[in-house]
Amino acid sequence: MKQEMKQEMEQEMEQSSRRIRAVPRLRSGRSDETEKRNHDKRWRRQAGLSPVGSGFEKQRSYANPRKRALIWGSLALGWIVIVWLAGFVLPAESTLTSLKDRNLAPLWAHPFGTDWLGRDMFMRTLKGLTTSIQVGLLAACGGGIVALVLGLIAASGKLADRVVSWLIDLFLSVPHLVSLVMLAFVFGGGLPGVAAAIALTHWPNLARIVRAEMIQLKSADYIHISRRLGQSRFGIAVQHMLPHLVPQLFVGTLLIFPHAILHEAAITFLGLGLSPQQPAIGIILSESMRYLSAGMWWLAFFPGLALLLVVRAFDVLGNSLKVLTGTGSSREGG
Numbered sequence: 001m002k003q004e005m006k007q008e009m010e011q012e013m014e015q016s017s018r019r020i021r022a023v024p025r026l027r028s029g030r031s032d033e034t035e036k037r038n039h040d041k042r043w044r045r046q047a048g049l050s051p052v053g054s055g056f057e058k059q060r061s062y063a064n065p066r067k068r069a070l071i072w073g074s075l076a077l078g079w080i081v082i083v084w085l086a087g088f089v090l091p092a093e094s095t096l097t098s099l100k101d102r103n104l105a106p107l108w109a110h111p112f113g114t115d116w117l118g119r120d121m122f123m124r125t126l127k128g129l130t131t132s133i134q135v136g137l138l139a140a141c142g143g144g145i146v147a148l149v150l151g152l153i154a155a156s157g158k159l160a161d162r163v164v165s166w167l168i169d170l171f172l173s174v175p176h177l178v179s180l181v182m183l184a185f186v187f188g189g190g191l192p193g194v195a196a197a198i199a200l201t202h203w204p205n206l207a208r209i210v211r212a213e214m215i216q217l218k219s220a221d222y223i224h225i226s227r228r229l230g231q232s233r234f235g236i237a238v239q240h241m242l243p244h245l246v247p248q249l250f251v252g253t254l255l256i257f258p259h260a261i262l263h264e265a266a267i268t269f270l271g272l273g274l275s276p277q278q279p280a281i282g283i284i285l286s287e288s289m290r291y292l293s294a295g296m297w298w299l300a301f302f303p304g305l306a307l308l309l310v311v312r313a314f315d316v317l318g319n320s321l322k323v324l325t326g327t328g329s330s331r332e333g334g
Contacts, residue, residue: 073320087130142199144253151210
């Protein structure tokens, strides 16, 4: 009997000790499981995923800024290419006069209506937008080249930096429209003259950004090592600094486009840019002002809206590339 009682007592003690040992394991297991669940929630939140059981495993694609920038940038680029190709492919006969179709309101055959000479406003608008894009391309590339050259010169020494800074402040102190009119008059007008005038007035902001990037890169270790090895300052700027400026320069040049297009329309509207025979949005808007009081609203509404959409497309494309490339350049122009 005593042995049986001892055995029972020993069994009870073993069972109680097992229970005592099992309690911390259960608690640690629960804490591990809770910690794992919390870690999974944090990971899903950082990855852009919604919690399990909510019905949506992934958020919408446009919640990601890079995906949203890629989508809007692609749409803007597609719109710009379509407008440019449509105006480039159209024959010159599409803008000829047709006196029997004068002053027609927007119809299916003439979506933008016709003017006082029977010319189709849809065809003229496409031709004018193509001209504006060409001027913007020449002006933006020219302004980007000027900004790059002056930025590289500013990095070559203190004296050159002072001269470039003085030039930037000088051009920024003069209003754009005044300098545009003066330079367009000096260059003789026409498409090359307008493009050159816009290019020579839209480089200061981009040059200031390039100069700031060059000053920041001059403090890098590999730049100091290159100087100790005997490399010239201009060679360092071209070989070691220029590759870092390519994304910034590309985005900044693209952001000059909308300002260049608007300023081209402004000076042609004033009659100081392209000749009246050339299809340009500024000329179309300037000629339509005489007929608005007669109720021909479509002569200015549709060309102005098309110009606004093209300018906005360039702006969206530049900002989308700024997000995709990770550059922090500000808007160009003024």
